[in-house]
Structure formats: structure tokens, C-alpha cells
Amino acid sequence: MNKPKIVVLGAGYAGMMTTKKLTQNLGIDEAEIVLVNKHNYHYETTWLHEVAAGTINHNRARFMISDVISPNRVRLIYDSVVEVKRDENLVVLENSEISYDYLVISLGFVTNTFGIKGMEENAFFIQDIDSCQLIREHIEYQFAQYKNGEEKDDDSLTILVGGGGFTGIEFVGELAEKVPQLCKKYDIDRSKVRIINVEAAPSIMPGFDKDLVTYAKKSLQERGVEFREGAAIKECKADCFVVGEDNEEIKAGTIVWTGGVTGSPVLSKSGFELTKGKVTVNGDLRAPGEDNIFILGDCAWVMNEAEGRPFPPTAQAAMQHATTCANNIKALLHNEPLTNFVFDDKGTVASLGVTDAMGTVFSGTKLYGKSAATMKKVIDNRSLFLQGGPRLLLKKGKVRPF
Amino acid sequence: MNKPKIVVLGAGYAGMMTTKKLTQNLGIDEAEIVLVNKHNYHYETTWLHEVAAGTINHNRARFMISDVISPNRVRLIYDSVVEVKRDENLVVLENSEISYDYLVISLGFVTNTFGIKGMEENAFFIQDIDSCQLIREHIEYQFAQYKNGEEKDDDSLTILVGGGGFTGIEFVGELAEKVPQLCKKYDIDRSKVRIINVEAAPSIMPGFDKDLVTYAKKSLQERGVEFREGAAIKECKADCFVVGEDNEEIKAGTIVWTGGVTGSPVLSKSGFELTKGKVTVNGDLRAPGEDNIFILGDCAWVMNEAEGRPFPPTAQAAMQHATTCANNIKALLHNEPLTNFVFDDKGTVASLGVTDAMGTVFSGTKLYGKSAATMKKVIDNRSLFLQGGPRLLLKKGKVRPF
Numbered sequence: 001m002n003k004p005k006i007v008v009l010g011a012g013y014a015g016m017m018t019t020k021k022l023t024q025n026l027g028i029d030e031a032e033i034v035l036v037n038k039h040n041y042h043y044e045t046t047w048l049h050e051v052a053a054g055t056i057n058h059n060r061a062r063f064m065i066s067d068v069i070s071p072n073r074v075r076l077i078y079d080s081v082v083e084v085k086r087d088e089n090l091v092v093l094e095n096s097e098i099s100y101d102y103l104v105i106s107l108g109f110v111t112n113t114f115g116i117k118g119m120e121e122n123a124f125f126i127q128d129i130d131s132c133q134l135i136r137e138h139i140e141y142q143f144a145q146y147k148n149g150e151e152k153d154d155d156s157l158t159i160l161v162g163g164g165g166f167t168g169i170e171f172v173g174e175l176a177e178k179v180p181q182l183c184k185k186y187d188i189d190r191s192k193v194r195i196i197n198v199e200a201a202p203s204i205m206p207g208f209d210k211d212l213v214t215y216a217k218k219s220l221q222e223r224g225v226e227f228r229e230g231a232a233i234k235e236c237k238a239d240c241f242v243v244g245e246d247n248e249e250i251k252a253g254t255i256v257w258t259g260g261v262t263g264s265p266v267l268s269k270s271g272f273e274l275t276k277g278k279v280t281v282n283g284d285l286r287a288p289g290e291d292n293i294f295i296l297g298d299c300a301w302v303m304n305e306a307e308g309r310p311f312p313p314t315a316q317a318a319m320q321h322a323t324t325c326a327n328n329i330k331a332l333l334h335n336e337p338l339t340n341f342v343f344d345d346k347g348t349v350a351s352l353g354v355t356d357a358m359g360t361v362f363s364g365t366k367l368y369g370k371s372a373a374t375m376k377k378v379i380d381n382r383s384l385f386l387q388g389g390p391r392l393l394l395k396k397g398k399v400r401p402f
Numbered sequence: 403m404n405k406p407k408i409v410v411l412g413a414g415y416a417g418m419m420t421t422k423k424l425t426q427n428l429g430i431d432e433a434e435i436v437l438v439n440k441h442n443y444h445y446e447t448t449w450l451h452e453v454a455a456g457t458i459n460h461n462r463a464r465f466m467i468s469d470v471i472s473p474n475r476v477r478l479i480y481d482s483v484v485e486v487k488r489d490e491n492l493v494v495l496e497n498s499e500i501s502y503d504y505l506v507i508s509l510g511f512v513t514n515t516f517g518i519k520g521m522e523e524n525a526f527f528i529q530d531i532d533s534c535q536l537i538r539e540h541i542e543y544q545f546a547q548y549k550n551g552e553e554k555d556d557d558s559l560t561i562l563v564g565g566g567g568f569t570g571i572e573f574v575g576e577l578a579e580k581v582p583q584l585c586k587k588y589d590i591d592r593s594k595v596r597i598i599n600v601e602a603a604p605s606i607m608p609g610f611d612k613d614l615v616t617y618a619k620k621s622l623q624e625r626g627v628e629f630r631e632g633a634a635i636k637e638c639k640a641d642c643f644v645v646g647e648d649n650e651e652i653k654a655g656t657i658v659w660t661g662g663v664t665g666s667p668v669l670s671k672s673g674f675e676l677t678k679g680k681v682t683v684n685g686d687l688r689a690p691g692e693d694n695i696f697i698l699g700d701c702a703w704v705m706n707e708a709e710g711r712p713f714p715p716t717a718q719a720a721m722q723h724a725t726t727c728a729n730n731i732k733a734l735l736h737n738e739p740l741t742n743f744v745f746d747d748k749g750t751v752a753s754l755g756v757t758d759a760m761g762t763v764f765s766g767t768k769l770y771g772k773s774a775a776t777m778k779k780v781i782d783n784r785s786l787f788l789q790g791g792p793r794l795l796l797k798k799g800k801v802r803p804f
Contacts, residue, residue: 058587130550133588137539137546144539148532185460186535 003032006329007091007100009081010264011037011065012045013315014297015106016387017322023073025330034075034098036091040065043129044383045108046315049167052124052132052256053174054140055354062129063396068388081107084270086293102292102329106318107264109298112277114260118236119162123257126167135256140182142253147186156253157193160241162233163259164199165206166350169216171258172197173352176223195225196250198241200232200259205350212358215368219352233259261313263299275301280310283340285325294328296321302341311343316379319386320344349376405434408731409493409502411483411668413439413467414447415717416699417508418789419724425475427732436477436500438493442467445531446785447510448717451569454526454534454658455576456542457756464531465798470790483509486672488695504694504731508720509666511700514679516662520638521564525659528569537658542584544655549588558655559595562643564635565661566601567608568752571618573660574599575754578625597627598652600643602634602661607752614760617770621754635661663715665701677703682712685742687727696730698723704743713745718781721788722746751778 006022008015019035026033043062050056065076079093084103091098111127113119124135142156159175161168175195183190197204197220204227205213217227228243228250235242236257240249262277272279272287272295279287280301287293297318301310311317324341331338349359349372357372367375377398385393408424410417421437428435445464452458467478481495486505493500513529515521526537544558561577563570577597585592599606599622606629607615619629630645630652637644638659642651664679674681674689674697681689682703689695699720703712713719726743733740751761751774759774769777779800787795 130546134546134550137543141539141543144532144536148536 003029004101004333005032005034005099006102006104007034007036007098008104008106009036009084009091009266010105010107010297011035011039011042012106012108012297012318013383013387014318014322014325015104016042016065016068017319018104018106018294018296018325019069019074020387021323021326022329023069025326026333028073030333031102032075033073034077034100035065035069036077036079036081036093036098037065038078038080039129040076040078041129042068042387044380046383047380048126048128048132049171050174051129052126052135052171053178054136055174055178058129058133060396063388063392068392081264081266082269083266084293086270086290089292100292102294102332104294104296104325104329105264105267105287105299106296106322107266107299109261109263109313110265111257112260112262113257116233116236118238119233119257122236122238123162123255126171126256126258135254139178139254143182143186143188146192147188153253154192155239155251157188158250158252159193159195159254160250160252160256161195161197162236162241162255162257164197164201164204164227164229165258165260168197168199168258169205169220170351171256172220172225173350173356176220176225177353179224190224193224194252196228196252197225198228198231198233198243198250200230202230204229209360209366212360212366212368215358216350216352219356219358219369223353261298267295267299278313284328284338285321285341286328286338292332294325296325302343304343312348314348315383316346316348317343319383346379349379351376405431406503406735407434407436407501408504408506409436409438409500410506410508411438411486411493412507412509412666412699413437413441413444414508414510414699414720415785415789416510416720416724416727417506418444418467418470419721420506420508420698420727421471421476422789423725423728424731425471427728428735430475432735433504434477435475436479436502437467437471438479438481438483438495438500439467440480440482441531442478442480443531444470444789446782448785449782450528450530450534451573452576453531454528454537454573455580456538457576457580460531460535462798465790465794470794483666483668484671485668486695488672488692491694502694504696504734506696506698506727506731507666507669507689507701508698508724509668509701511663511665511715512667513659514662514664515659518635518638520640521635521659524638524640525564525657528573528658528660537656541580541656545584545588545590548594549590555655556594557641557653559590560652560654561595561597561656562652562654562658563597563599564638564643564657564659566599566603566606566629566631567660567662570599570601570660571607571622572753573658574622574627575752575758578622578627579755581626592626595626596654598630598654599627600630600633600635600645600652602632604632606631611762611768614762614768614770617760618752618754621758621760621771625755663700669697669701680715686730686740687723687743688730688740694734696727698727704745706745714750716750717785718748718750719745721785748781751781753778 008019041062047061051058082092111125231243233241240251278301279295281295285294304311328338347361351357357376381397410421443464449463453460484494513527633645635643642653680703681697683697687696706713730740749763753759759778783799
């Protein structure tokens with residue numbers, strides 16, 4: 001008997017949830033399920049800014065895939081994806097190849113520097129566990145060097161964050177928590193350390209509600225974050241951003257770029273037609289012209305037909321993609337009609353530190369401060385719960401013991 | 403009424419203990435006591451290798467001077483000493499000057515590179531809290547960079563320790579504890595990380611009992627430490643030591659020099675006659691030709707007349723210097739005869755990690771392994787007890803809660 005083989009590429013929010021839903025939707029004899037991922041762990045992409053700032057341990061932000069997906073039910077392959085050969089129904093991995101009947105591409109994002117000169121070479125990226133551990137260590141190393149050095153270069157303590165979008169703002173919020181701790185550890189005056197956020201648009205968090213943005217800015221400024229809005233970055237050098245018409249140099253010891261992401265490079269390597277680095281998928285989440293390939297999460301643009309623009313690429317959306325995708329694969333196996341993705345927007349909350357946040361929930365209700373921070377933890381915990389049930393929530397959840 | 407003024411320079415083992423003994427020996431109206439120190443804290447020099455390896459928190463290795471010496475009894479000045487003007491009975495500090503009737507110079511050591519080319523520029527030193535925090539952060543930064551980097555340079559994970567004396571050996575012992583923890587944290591294979599100790603003499607720990615040295619070497623080798631004995635370092639470059647006749651390069655990402663110390667540079671600046679960077683003091687611990695200046699601890703050579711060579715410069719000896727010095731200052735104030743220093747050797751134990759050590763105690767009894775490790779903790783705790791009594795011992799002592 002030859003069971004159809006479903007291969008899921010990537011164990012991010014979309015891939016993990018698709019795999020999990022498939023094991024629930026399908027009988028054991030109905031299909032073989034394979035999950036391919038670079039690491040043997042899943043990490044919470046939306047928590048990475050906390051790992052980078054050092055406010056949570058990196059192990060809090062990841063869990064073993066095999067703790068959530070049973071290796072008896074799903075074949076787990078830990079390897080990197082090189083390319084999809086669509087005409088051969090084959091995925092080329094770094095160390096092997098795997099054929100598929102149905103393919104789910106949920107390989108996530110890579111950082112996009114938009115070709116800004118020197119950014120690739122000189123800036124750190126909030127991209128995965130490794131890159132964020134490096135940012136954390138780099139920042140602390142600046143403090144240790146400053147404290148031990150004979151000649152004090154105050155600029156070396158400056159942390160420069162390019163991009164005032166969601167990740168950039170959440171990151172400076174965490175830095176505002178972490179910097180006073182580092183100052184205490186190294187006996188350094190807090191006033192020596194600058195946290196500067198640089199955004200090319202006229203305001204940080206473009207597209208967000210104006211009241212919320214005003215709130216976020218004020219809260220962060222009160223905790224020592226500086227904003228440079230309307231400041232286009234022309235170049236990133238080893239020790240500075242060059243901004244604006246007069247080529248002003250903003251010096252720093254740590255430079256982090258959070259200004260943009262794009263879909264996995266596997267997409268272009270596999271010959272998919274791209275719009276801004278992602279594939280615009282059909283309503284049923286299949287790639288255009290493909291019967292058996294779904295593309296989810298940060299690799300996909302899913303159009304909001306009512307508004308004529310794509311839904312925002314969030315973790316929440318990625319997990320909802322997974323449900324639609326798993327249902328549609330079941331429909332294909334059963335020769336039933338496929339359904340289109342409908343986004344159920346539960347709102348968006350940006351954290352501004354441990355006890356502050358802001359955002360909208362329940363179709364437009366604005367939240368600020370502690371209640372928003374609590375809601376943010378509820379959202380983070382919900383993602384854990386959806387993936388790993390109460391056991392994972394208890395193990396990694398953001399529950400404070402006081 | 404003009405009280406005589408006693409000024410103690412430096413709050414290391416010798417200076418702290420002298421100040422404390424003076425407050426016990428002398429009535430409040432008998433003398434004014436002043437303690438000058440660069441920082442507002444004392445640190446345990448003999449624990450610095452643990453701070454550098456990251457096996458203890460740096461705050462464990464230091465305590466506030468004012469927690470042990472009452473500011474109501476002793477005037478505490480936190481400043482750096484520039485020079486002693488002996489003919490004016492004056493100490494020049496960075497931000498002020500202070501006159502004295504009696505002076506105690508206990509300014510400790512600085513690292514001595516013996517003029518080895520590039521060592522000053524390229525190696526880290528186990529010298530004070532700041533320099534050791536930098537070593538700790540530098541090592542971890544190498545791990546974070548290695549993990550995140552595309553091209554893996556295994557040499558960047560190598561930790562090279564120049565000098566196989568007491569500090570060098572204790573340091574590699576701590577590294578042998580720390581490295582497996584870092585490997586786990588960054589998912590790096592332990593076999594990628596090398597810890598290499600380089601010693602110019604034919605054997606590590608020259609002067610130590612041969613059986614003990616053999617034990618130490620075996621224990622450390624079993625935990626992955628490599629030894630290069632009889633290997634004279636000709637040069638230290640940014641990424642290697644150059645050793646031996648054939649100019650072999652030993653590559654590393656972290657290079658620490660522990661090969662030698664010398665007395666504070668204030669000594670030479672103040673015109674004292676020096677032997678290998680220290681002042682050979684009289685039996686009563688006064689500087690030759692000086693009636694009112696004592697020199698203690700790592701600034702002094704105290705001759706063992708019976709053996710015709712100086713006593714070893716240890717923390718134990720420094721604290722005993724303090725007792726003799728404080729007694730002699732009291733004798734001077736009372737016009738009584740001074741006494742000569744007699745070293746009461748309670749033995750020496752070198753730690754080789756958390757649960758291993760080796761050394762001699764009670765005039766020659768050799769100790770190995772766990773019992774030596776326990777004795778080492780007793781010694782460390784004794785130093786805390788002598789300085790700050792049971793309160794300090796409870797706060798910072800090496801007592802394991804299990």
C-alpha cells in the first residue's frame with residue numbers, strides 16, 4: 001500500500017501548526033507526514049527581541065519539536081532545505097532528497113536590508129536564536145570593554161536600532177528594561193548609554209493607530225529611548241548609520257537592523273514568481289498553478305480581497321494559515337472542495353517592556369499599559385497552548401510567580 | 403589636639419587587614435586612620451580566576467569596604483594613588499592630596515609581561531574585577547559568534563593561557579568547568595573547544611611538590627586541558643602565541659596572560675629602590691631608610707633570612723604582614739620596640755575546579771581531590787572571616803546549600 005506523502009518544510013508557527021493539525025485531521029493510514037526543519041527545536045519568533053536584549057533566556061523561547069510532535073506519528077528530518085524541484089515533486093536538502101505528494105512551504109523569513117549599503121556586513125539581525133544570542137553577547141561585551149578600558153568612548157555604549165516597525169519598537173522596549181541592569185552590573189552611569197531608534201517614515205510604527213503610537217513613543221522616551229523619525233539610512237558603516245541629506249553620522253557600538261523581512265530564499269531558487277520576496281498565493285493558500293503545493297506564513301502574501309491588499313504577516317495569521325492548509329490537504333485526499341482562507345483578526349499587541357504594551361484587541365478596542373502587557377502575555381501563552389497544549393504552556397509560558 | 407595621621411594605601415588583603423587591626427589596636431583618640439582605595443569595594447584577588455572563567459558572579463568576589471570598615475572610625479577616600487612624596491610626607495591622589503605621619507603602602511600588583519612582544523596589546527590579564535569581567539564576556543562572545551557565523555573557525559573557540567603558575571593553573575581548572583556549560587548553551591560540540599596552557603619552564607607550577615604537580619596535570623588533562631611545557635613565548639599576536647625555536651603559532655580566539663606580576667607602578671614613581679618591581683623591606687616591614695613608611699603585600703619582598711630568599715607573595719602572607727604592621731605602628735606610637743615579621747605557613751592549596759584541588763597544609767601534608775577542594779573553600783572562607791567576621795562569611799562565603 002502506498003500512502004500519500006505530505007512534506008512540511010519549516011517548523012515555525014505555520015509549519016508546526018500544520019503538522020499538528022494534519023495529525024489530528026488524518027487517520028494514521030491515510031498519509032505519511034514528514035516535517036523538515038533546520039534545527040531540532042521550534043522557536044518563538046515573536047519573542048526573539050527579548051532574547052536579543054537578554055531579558056529572557058534563549059531556552060525560554062524555544063522547545064524541542066519532538067516534545068510536541070510525536071516522532072512515531074511524523075517523520076522528523078533535521079536538515080536545511082536547498083531547493084524545491086516542482087517538476088519532479090522533489091525537495092533537495094543539504095544532506096539528502098525527499099519526494100512528496102503534497103508539499104507545504106512554511107520556511108519563514110530572512111532579514112531584508114533593501115540593499116542599504118553596508119547593512120548586511122555591519123548590522124546584526126533579529127532573525128533566529130543564534131543571531132539573537134550574538135546580539136545579547138555583543139551588547140554586554142561593549143559594557144565589559146568600556147568598563148575595563150583606559151580611554152572611554154561613550155559611543156561604544158550606544159545601541160542603534162534601524163527600523164521603527166513592530167520588531168524595532170518591541171526591541172527598544174526590552175533594551176529599556178535591560179540597560180539599567182547592565183549599568184548596575186558594570187557600575188556604569190545610565191546616562192552614558194543611549195538607545196536610538198531610526199525610522200525613515202515620518203513616524204514610528206507606520207500604519208498603527210495614531211493614539212497608540214503616541215502612547216508608545218512617550219512611554220519609551222520616558223525610559224530613555226531616543227527616536228529619529230523621517231531619517232532615511234543611506235549607509236551602515238562599522239560604527240554608525242549615515243542618515244539624511246547632510247550625511248549625519250550616528251555613532252554606536254551596537255547596530256541592529258529590524259527594518260524589513262522577506263520570504264525564504266528557497267522560493268526564488270525554486271522558481272516561484274515573487275512579489276517583494278514572497279509568493280502571492282491563491283485563496284486556498286496554494287501556489288498559483290500548483291495543485292499540491294501550499295505556501296504559508298512569512299513566505300506568502302494572502303490577499304484580503306475586500307481591502308485589495310494582503311493581510312498583515314503575523315504569527316497569528318501564520319497559525320490560521322495552518323488550519324486552512326491542513327483542512328484543504330484533507331479535502332484533497334478526500335476529493336472534497338477546498339475552502340478559502342479567512343483571517344480572524346484577534347488584534348495585535350506590541351510589548352514595550354515587561355510591564356507596558358499597547359495594541360488593539362476585539363476589532364479595534366485600544367489597550368495601553370499594564371492591561372496591554374497582560375494581554376500580550378496571554379497572546380504569547382496562547383501560541384504555546386495552541387502548539388503544545390497545557391504541558392508546553394506550563395513549561396515555557398510567561399507566567400510570573402508573583 | 404593633633405592626632406597622628408595613619409594613611410593606608412590600597413584595600414587589598416594587606417590594606418584591609420591593616421586598617422581593621424589598627425582600629426582594634428588603637429584607641430579612638432590615639433590616631434586618625436585614613437584608607438585610600440580606587441574602588442569603594444574590596445575584591446578577593448585569589449578568586450579572580452573564577453570571575454574570569456564565569457564560574458562565580460563577580461559580586462560574590464567583592465564586598466563594600468564600608469560594610470567591614472566603619473566610616474565613622476576610618477576616613478575612606480575612593481581615589482587612585484599617583485605618587486608618594488616622601489620628603490613632604492604627602493600622597494598625591496588623582497583628585498586631591500593627603501599628608502601622613504605614618505604611611506602603609508599596600509597597593510598590590512600589576513601584571514608583568516616581561517617585555518614579551520605584543521603581550522600588553524593582545525592578551526587579557528587576570529588583574530581586577532573589570533579585567534576579569536571582560537575575559538568572561540570575551541570568551542562567551544566567541545561562542546556566540548561561532549554559533550551564528552557562516553564560516554566556522556574552530557580556532558576562535560580555543561582559549562590560550564600563558565603561564566603555568568598558580569593563577570594560570572587555577573584558571574584553566576575553572577575553564578574546564580565552564581566550557582561544557584557554554585557548549586551546552588550554544589549547542590557546540592565540546593571537542594571543538596581547546597584549553598591550552600603554555601609554560602616556559604620544563605613543568606607547570608615550578609617550585610611545587612612534584613607529586614602534586616603530577617596530580618594536577620592528570621586531573622586537568624582528563625577534563626580536556628592541554629599543556630605545552632618548556633614552551634617559551636616569543637611573541638603574542640592578535641590571534642596566537644609564537645613559541646619555541648621554530649616559531650610555531652598556537653592560534654586562539656581568547657588569549658590570557660597569567661605569567662607574572664610586579665608591584666604597583668606607584669613604587670617606582672615615588673623613587674623607591676626596586677628589586678624585580680618590588681621593595682625589599684626590613685624585617686619590621688618598613689621601607690629601607692624610612693622610619694614611618696611600611697610596605698606590604700604584593701608591593702614588598704619580605705626576606706626569609708633562614709633560607710636566604712623572600713617568602714612567597716600570597717594572600718595569606720599579605721594578611722600576616724598586616725598584623726605585624728599594625729602592631730609596629732602601635733609600637734611606634736607608644737615608643738616601644740618593633741617586632742620582625744615571622745611567616746606562619748598554613749600551607750597552600752590550588753583549586754583545579756569546583757570539586758578538585760591540590761596542595762600542602764600543616765607543614766607539608768599533601769592533599770588531593772575533594773578533601774583539598776574542601777580545604778580550599780575553608781581557606782577562602784577564612785580570608786572573608788578574618789576581614790569581615792561571621793556576617794561577611796555568611797554573605798559571601800563559599801558554602802554550598804547542598
